[in-house]
Amino acid sequence: MTDAWRLWRLMVGAQVRAQMQYRTSLMIEASTGFAVTFLDFIAVLVLFQHIHALGTWSLPQVAFLYGLSGVGFALADLVIGHIEDLSELIRSGRFDVLLLRPVGTLLQVVASDLAIRRLGKMFQAAIVLGWAISQLDIAWSLTRVAMCFVAIGCAAAIFASIWIAGACIQFFALGAGEIANAFTYGGNFASQYPVSIYGPWVRRFVAYLVPIAFVAYFPALAILDRPDPLALPHWLRYASPIVAGAALGVAMAIWQVSVRHYRSTGS
Amino acid sequence: MSMIEAVDLVKQFTVYRKRGALRRERTIVTAVDAVNLSIEAGEMVGYVGPNGAGKSTTIKMLTGVLTPTSGDIRVDGLVPARQRTELARRIGVVFGQRSQLWWDLPLVDSFDLHRHLYRVDATAHAHRLGELVELLDMGPFLRTPVRQLSLGQRMRAELTFALLHDPEVVFLDEPTIGLDVVSKARVREFLAARNQTYGTTIILTTHDLDDIERLCGRLLIIDHGRVIYDGGLDALRDRYEPHRTLVVDLVAAAPPLEVLGTEVIKVEGPRQWLRFRRDTTTAAEAIARVAAVAEIRDLTIEEPDIESVVARIYVDGI
Amino acid sequence: MTGRLAFELVRRGFRRHATYRAANFAAMVANTVFGLLIGAIMLAAIRSAGHPIAGYDAPRVLAYVWLAQAMIGPVAIFRQSDIAERIMTGDLATDLARPADFQSWWFCDDIGRASQQFLMRSVLQFAIGAAIVELYLPPAGWRWAAFFASLALAVMASFSMRFIMNLLVFFTVDGRGPLALHTFLIVGLSGMTVPIGFYPPWLATVLRALPWYAMVQGPIDVYLGLRGAGGTLALQLVWTIVLLALGRSILGVASRRLVVQGG
Numbered sequence: 001m002t003d004a005w006r007l008w009r010l011m012v013g014a015q016v017r018a019q020m021q022y023r024t025s026l027m028i029e030a031s032t033g034f035a036v037t038f039l040d041f042i043a044v045l046v047l048f049q050h051i052h053a054l055g056t057w058s059l060p061q062v063a064f065l066y067g068l069s070g071v072g073f074a075l076a077d078l079v080i081g082h083i084e085d086l087s088e089l090i091r092s093g094r095f096d097v098l099l100l101r102p103v104g105t106l107l108q109v110v111a112s113d114l115a116i117r118r119l120g121k122m123f124q125a126a127i128v129l130g131w132a133i134s135q136l137d138i139a140w141s142l143t144r145v146a147m148c149f150v151a152i153g154c155a156a157a158i159f160a161s162i163w164i165a166g167a168c169i170q171f172f173a174l175g176a177g178e179i180a181n182a183f184t185y186g187g188n189f190a191s192q193y194p195v196s197i198y199g200p201w202v203r204r205f206v207a208y209l210v211p212i213a214f215v216a217y218f219p220a221l222a223i224l225d226r227p228d229p230l231a232l233p234h235w236l237r238y239a240s241p242i243v244a245g246a247a248l249g250v251a252m253a254i255w256q257v258s259v260r261h262y263r264s265t266g267s
Numbered sequence: 268m269s270m271i272e273a274v275d276l277v278k279q280f281t282v283y284r285k286r287g288a289l290r291r292e293r294t295i296v297t298a299v300d301a302v303n304l305s306i307e308a309g310e311m312v313g314y315v316g317p318n319g320a321g322k323s324t325t326i327k328m329l330t331g332v333l334t335p336t337s338g339d340i341r342v343d344g345l346v347p348a349r350q351r352t353e354l355a356r357r358i359g360v361v362f363g364q365r366s367q368l369w370w371d372l373p374l375v376d377s378f379d380l381h382r383h384l385y386r387v388d389a390t391a392h393a394h395r396l397g398e399l400v401e402l403l404d405m406g407p408f409l410r411t412p413v414r415q416l417s418l419g420q421r422m423r424a425e426l427t428f429a430l431l432h433d434p435e436v437v438f439l440d441e442p443t444i445g446l447d448v449v450s451k452a453r454v455r456e457f458l459a460a461r462n463q464t465y466g467t468t469i470i471l472t473t474h475d476l477d478d479i480e481r482l483c484g485r486l487l488i489i490d491h492g493r494v495i496y497d498g499g500l501d502a503l504r505d506r507y508e509p510h511r512t513l514v515v516d517l518v519a520a521a522p523p524l525e526v527l528g529t530e531v532i533k534v535e536g537p538r539q540w541l542r543f544r545r546d547t548t549t550a551a552e553a554i555a556r557v558a559a560v561a562e563i564r565d566l567t568i569e570e571p572d573i574e575s576v577v578a579r580i581y582v583d584g585i
Numbered sequence: 586m587t588g589r590l591a592f593e594l595v596r597r598g599f600r601r602h603a604t605y606r607a608a609n610f611a612a613m614v615a616n617t618v619f620g621l622l623i624g625a626i627m628l629a630a631i632r633s634a635g636h637p638i639a640g641y642d643a644p645r646v647l648a649y650v651w652l653a654q655a656m657i658g659p660v661a662i663f664r665q666s667d668i669a670e671r672i673m674t675g676d677l678a679t680d681l682a683r684p685a686d687f688q689s690w691w692f693c694d695d696i697g698r699a700s701q702q703f704l705m706r707s708v709l710q711f712a713i714g715a716a717i718v719e720l721y722l723p724p725a726g727w728r729w730a731a732f733f734a735s736l737a738l739a740v741m742a743s744f745s746m747r748f749i750m751n752l753l754v755f756f757t758v759d760g761r762g763p764l765a766l767h768t769f770l771i772v773g774l775s776g777m778t779v780p781i782g783f784y785p786p787w788l789a790t791v792l793r794a795l796p797w798y799a800m801v802q803g804p805i806d807v808y809l810g811l812r813g814a815g816g817t818l819a820l821q822l823v824w825t826i827v828l829l830a831l832g833r834s835i836l837g838v839a840s841r842r843l844v845v846q847g848g
Contacts, residue, residue, distance in 0.1 A: 032765040039772055039778055042778070046779045051634045174607065179610075197626065199625060202621065
């Protein structure tokens with residue numbers, strides 16, 4: 001485990017150094033990322049011009065969901081977002097080169113980049129989260145603060161597992177990678193709003209299949225200490241770490257199976 | 268036990284082709300058809316075959332990139348399909364057309380990352396790197412980003428990368444492709460020396476038969492997924508090209524010489540090419556007989572080159 | 586540019602994009618999922634309000650969502666850098682040396698591309714949406730005709746804007762600037778994220794005068810009958826012509842620069 005961390009740090013470090021050479025380009029991309037994600041939030045603001053609450057959720061509460069999910073998503077994007085380019089790796093034959101090295105392929109793919117430009121998105125989500133917190137009357141304690149950080153970490157882990165699992169589609173259908181977007185970007189979008197407003201089928205999907213509900217909704221219920229309009233079991237609010245761990249486990253298993261398939265069918 | 272052992276190795280691919288708007292046709296392509304290999308430690312073997320013969324597929328299976336459909340492989344005692352990462356530590360690979368180095372980073376960074384990837388002891392690594400840098404004269408461009416290197420420089424770097432962890436076996440896939448004459452010679456010398464000094468087993472896949480001629484004692488020819496020849500170069504020459512050619516420069520142009528045991532195949536002014544069979548006539552005999560009937564100013568003996576031998580085999584089969 | 590050549594270019598553009606079957610399918614799946622999600626959120630908003638918002642009741646807002654998703658393909662909201670790529674690889678000089686008009690060439694190619702996206706992506710996506718949820722469907726036949734005309738103009742307006750933004754790459758060091766700006770503007774101002782009608786009235790009026798309105802919200806407004814069809818179509822046509830003309834002059838500047846620099 002520590003081996004993997006050390007290797008990740010070294011490989012990513014080299015990449016980041018290379019990226020830093022193009023500082024202006026980086027700044028432009030970070031600012032554009034900031035601006036574009038801001039558009040997303042403007043949509044929320046516009047909606048709330050006409051309504052007082054979405055379901056039973058006020059604007060600051062929705063903003064809290066948005067910020068929590070957004071920071072987690074941007075964090076995952078930073079570390080693993082580039083896995084979307086897997087099709088390029090496969091097409092160019094560079095994935096085979098990864099198989100020649102005495103290190104797992106997933107670690108190598110993850111360690112191949114750290115998209116610094118994503119920090120623009122993270123910053124934007126953090127601002128919204130900060131604003132939401134300032135508007136909400138949260139009973140702050142050390143536990144609650146810890147819960148915020150844990151929630152962000154779990155959100156990132158869940159998104160990372162969706163990214164990994166989604167990328168595996170490319171091992172089976174090389175051009176169909178965009179389907180994964182429905183679950184990564186779609187998942188981010190879906191988690192910005194309270195799950196209680198979705199119909200029953202969507203709710204089941206985002207709770208059990210692709211666990212988006214555990215990205216922001218359940219942790220928010222816990223941190224904001226508010227009633228759940230769906231009246232689901234109380235312990236679910238604290239289940240994010242387990243769900244995140246399980247999601248990562250499942251995603252890594254899917255990766256292993258997919259690579260095995262790739263190694264038997266060739267490129 | 269052999270260093271590389273493959274028994275009844277088979278690899279089949281399922282290929283889908285569209286037949287009309289909606290239907291798909293499924294065909295099974297056998298890229299490698301019951302190949303048997305046995306390569307001892309320290310050998311330097313050439314692996315040759317026309318495009319699509321199954322060369323890369325075999326190498327990919329030996330290195331763990333592809334899993335076989337059936338058959339057994341053992342490389343240095345390990346099963347590539349199941350023990351990929353463990354095997355990776357003991358082999359070195361150079362793909363002529365795909366780089367193992369980090370494209371945007373200075374070359375020295377790639378070597379540094381190598382140390383951590385392969386978990387090589389720092390002192391041993393530094394020592395070996397120093398040695399290789401000197402042998403291959405890479406000092407001047409150690410700090411250059413890999414994408415800015417010339418092909419010759421990059422090839423030397425790839426070789427270094429493949430050897431830094433002192434592997435038992437090295438697989439080279441088209442290592443001299445696109446290189447100029449000087450670079451080719453340099454790479455060949457290096458490989459020969461490596462094999463001699465360290466006893467590294469080397470498998471060389473190439474289209475350049477000069478490489479084979481100069482480096483390999485043993486040649487494997489694969490065609491349509493089957494190994495059609497496995498043996499020494501001389502034996503190959505003897506079997507498939509039993510002729511040698513005596514090229515004489517006569518003092519003056521003359522009609523084609525009629526000499527026992529030889530056959531004139533070409534005439535260009537005062538120069539004539541006389542072909543003779545090595546098993547019936549020795550070179551000395553041929554020369555003597557020609558000298559008896561004509562005035563020779565200069566002469567050479569041409570050996571059949573592997574190129575023409577193998578080309579003939581590709582076309583005619585064995 | 587002869588009619589024959591134009592037709593050939595349209596056909597080629599169509600064919601070229603038709604080959605990406607897996608990508609088309611994947612995009613459709615992604616758009617359908619987004620349609621479901623965004624639809625759910627808009628519905629929740631209207632339910633929470635208790636009354637239609639800015640004239641959008643449930644069937645109309647769902648139609649908006651599915652139309653917007655269906656238009657992503659033809660109007661090329663997210664992928665439009667063919668010309669920019671040719672500039673960055675330096676092929677622009679060879680393209681300009683061709684006897685056919687550069688802008689018309691790409692225009693025809695884009696019509697082909699948009700037609701393919703429309704027929705093989707948008708129609709299916711929208712049909713799926715109509716089958717799953719209750720969307721508003723225009724009652725009168727002429728409204729459908731006006732909508733399709735508006736859609737065609739949206740494609741052309743989008744092309745003329747894209748043409749300019751792609752060309753701007755020629756004048757920058759890093760190609761990413763103009764393209765990123767273009768995506769930002771079109772996603773933000775065309776009504777992709779939220780109906781323009783939801784904005785405060787003064788802002789909505791301003792946005793409806795801008796060229797980006799012509800690309801997404803304009804056709805949707807014609808479809809829903811929320812605004813006069815004639816006015817919208819006229820606006821779309823005017824902007825298309827203006828942007829095409831602007832594109833030509835920028836192209837002129839670029840070509841002259843190329844000649845001076847020697848390609």
